[in-house]
Amino acid sequence: MTTVLGMLIFIGVLFTCVIPLFLYVNQVNSIYDRTIVEMRQFDEERGRELIDVYAYPLNKTSSELNIYMKNKCPLSVRIVRVWVNEDKFDRSFEIPAMGDRVESINVQDLLPPQGEKSFNIKVTTDRGNTFSSYTNPLYYTMGSGWSGSTGLTINIVIETGKSQATRFFYVEVKDSAENVVYKADIVKKSHESSCFTAAMLTSPGTYSVKVKEGKTEWPTNPNSVTVNQNQPSQWVYANAK
Amino acid sequence: MRILTDKKGLSPVVATIILSGVVLILGISAWSLTYTVSINLETSYYEGIKKQIDKISERFTIEHIAYYGNNLQVWVYNYGEVDIELIEVDVYKRGLIGQNKTGTPVAIGELVKIDIPLTATAGDDLSITVMSRMNNFVYATYVVPYT
Numbered sequence: 001m002t003t004v005l006g007m008l009i010f011i012g013v014l015f016t017c018v019i020p021l022f023l024y025v026n027q028v029n030s031i032y033d034r035t036i037v038e039m040r041q042f043d044e045e046r047g048r049e050l051i052d053v054y055a056y057p058l059n060k061t062s063s064e065l066n067i068y069m070k071n072k073c074p075l076s077v078r079i080v081r082v083w084v085n086e087d088k089f090d091r092s093f094e095i096p097a098m099g100d101r102v103e104s105i106n107v108q109d110l111l112p113p114q115g116e117k118s119f120n121i122k123v124t125t126d127r128g129n130t131f132s133s134y135t136n137p138l139y140y141t142m143g144s145g146w147s148g149s150t151g152l153t154i155n156i157v158i159e160t161g162k163s164q165a166t167r168f169f170y171v172e173v174k175d176s177a178e179n180v181v182y183k184a185d186i187v188k189k190s191h192e193s194s195c196f197t198a199a200m201l202t203s204p205g206t207y208s209v210k211v212k213e214g215k216t217e218w219p220t221n222p223n224s225v226t227v228n229q230n231q232p233s234q235w236v237y238a239n240a241k
Numbered sequence: 242m243r244i245l246t247d248k249k250g251l252s253p254v255v256a257t258i259i260l261s262g263v264v265l266i267l268g269i270s271a272w273s274l275t276y277t278v279s280i281n282l283e284t285s286y287y288e289g290i291k292k293q294i295d296k297i298s299e300r301f302t303i304e305h306i307a308y309y310g311n312n313l314q315v316w317v318y319n320y321g322e323v324d325i326e327l328i329e330v331d332v333y334k335r336g337l338i339g340q341n342k343t344g345t346p347v348a349i350g351e352l353v354k355i356d357i358p359l360t361a362t363a364g365d366d367l368s369i370t371v372m373s374r375m376n377n378f379v380y381a382t383y384v385v386p387y388t
Contacts, residue, residue: 009268017279128302128320
């Protein structure tokens with residue numbers, strides 16, 4: 001009788017205390033393992049983020065900077081902030097994989113009342129990455145307006161106005177010997193009022209810029225620029241309104 | 242009447258009842274003790290694992306650094322999935338030159354600015370270390386600009 005009672009109590013302890021304890025520990029371990037896998041995946045996604053950022057003024061004396069962001073990774077990226085020097089501009093928008101977006105930032109309050117000021121622009125994603133603009137630093141001089149960065153580049157801005165249409169442009173940069181040193185197909189999305197490309201150059205010289213839309217060639221201002229160590233970065237604006 | 246007076250075979254029954262009672266009392270006590278111990282074990286095990294989960298879930302980064310008027314400003318962004326508390330920010334330049342030990346809570350997705358009073362000159366290379374309560378660290382370097 002007592003043996004049976006003892007056995008029943010032992011089985012009771014086994015089923016109400018020991019087995020649930022093992023099951024619970026197993027479940028908690030599963031949560032821990034799952035968290036490790038999730039965080040590893042999160043870190044991997046963070047490492048995969050890649051955005052090309054180009055900041056450029058809308059025109060020579062504009063108080064607005066356009067930030068062109070091209071998502072070059074296979075994941076959607078959410079932008080949470082744009083930094084202009086030490087000032088932050090909170091934003092919240094998503095750029096789909098391989099998509100792009102132009103965001104305008106009003107820097108009227110940051111422009112110098114006199115003299116020159118440099119501007120460094122970067123964007124932050126919700127995964128904690130920051131990407132600096134390839135056109136950093138931009139310079140603004142009171143009176144003469146914007147000038148560009150230190151690398152040999154021609155920054156080409158195509159102004160299209162508020163048209164909702166998607167438009168396709170072809171940009172060609174030729175050197176003084178009529179050799180094509182840069183060419184690119186640029187797409188202006190429906191929500192954009194301008195689009196941008198930067199021609200990285202390997203040597204100083206005088207270059208001409210052509211912007212075409214189908215068979216139409218849009219006027220550029222200026223249509224030829226000289227790039228050298230004193231003026232390493234030049235801006236060219238095409239009026240495609 | 243004979244039944245009441247005949248006491249043969251009574252003691253084994255009484256012994257069995259007493260033994261069963263003892264077994265029941267001891268068994269239930271052991272059961273109760275085991276149950277309490279297992280519940281406590283479950284709770285403490287979960288709390289231990291939860292701490293480790295919180296530690297590995299913490300993600301934060303030094304998003305921006307600026308130096309203004311004997312004050313280094315460090316912006317820390319919590320991009321993880323748990324709230325964090327920053328307990329120490331150290332700034333080194335061939336040794337510790339500035340420190341902030343006021344605990345700063347940072348909620349999920351929040352950006353906070355931490356001020357560290359220190360004196361640096363243009364061109365100084367600074368190394369910044371931020372430590373959280375869970376003993377996670379992030380590091381950054383910063384060169385004090387000339388302008």
